[in-house]
């Protein structure tokens with residue numbers, strides 16, 4: 234039985250065809266740099282970024298409908314037309330939907346760490362995802378990753394070293410690129426609880 238399509242929330246992006254890679258202008262009609270917040274949670278980070286950088290476009294990806302609805306509502310109340318929200322699985326989005334060479338920065342902030350060894354294959358930062366990420370990033374595009382989970386952080390570093398196609402950049406909060414980088418909801422919670430936050434920044438080389 235075919236269910237009728239759910240009407241889109243204001244600012245929500247619902248692909249017309251989930252089995253075809255998007256072309257760049259389907260997401261936004263402007264050519265501004267595109268940033269992705271993958272697994273955006275309650276959207277605190279991406280809403281602040283979209284407000285701060287009206288000359289950039291932001292796509293927030295989140296699988297939970299309630300969160301998608303709340304972010305769309307807040308974006309529309311704030312009049313943010315440079316933010317769209319996609320309700321879809323994170324890995325699928327990067328591997329099959331994002332246009333190649335379209336993303337200037339992809340933020341993966343406090344993703345599920347899948348702590349049990351038998352669940353490690355569910356962790357996002359590994360082989361196939363990294364190959365797809367490289368294709369989605371523009372030359373010089375960046376991957377920014379934060380986690381409170383030390384084991385996942387070490388795992389991510391090893392996977393990135395094995396992958397070998399990205400170069401490491403310092404996370405320099407004094408730099409122009411990172412001087413405005415709001416804490417996510419999870420980050421605020423972890424820091425308030427005294428937990429360390431681990432972060433890394435990688436670049437897709439230009440050549």
Ligand SMILES: C[S@@+](CC[C@H](N)C(=O)[O-])C[C@H]1O[C@@H](n2cnc3c(N)ncnc32)[C@H](O)[C@@H]1O
Pocket residue numbers: 271272273274275294295296297300321322323324341342343344345417418419420
């Ligand atoms: C631990 S929370 C972190 C949220 C946010 N990035 C932050 O730092 O506050 C992880 C978020 O990713 C979403 N998520 C988990 N797995 C996902 C997946 N496979 N695809 C899309 N979203 C996912 C969850 O629903 C949740 O909102």
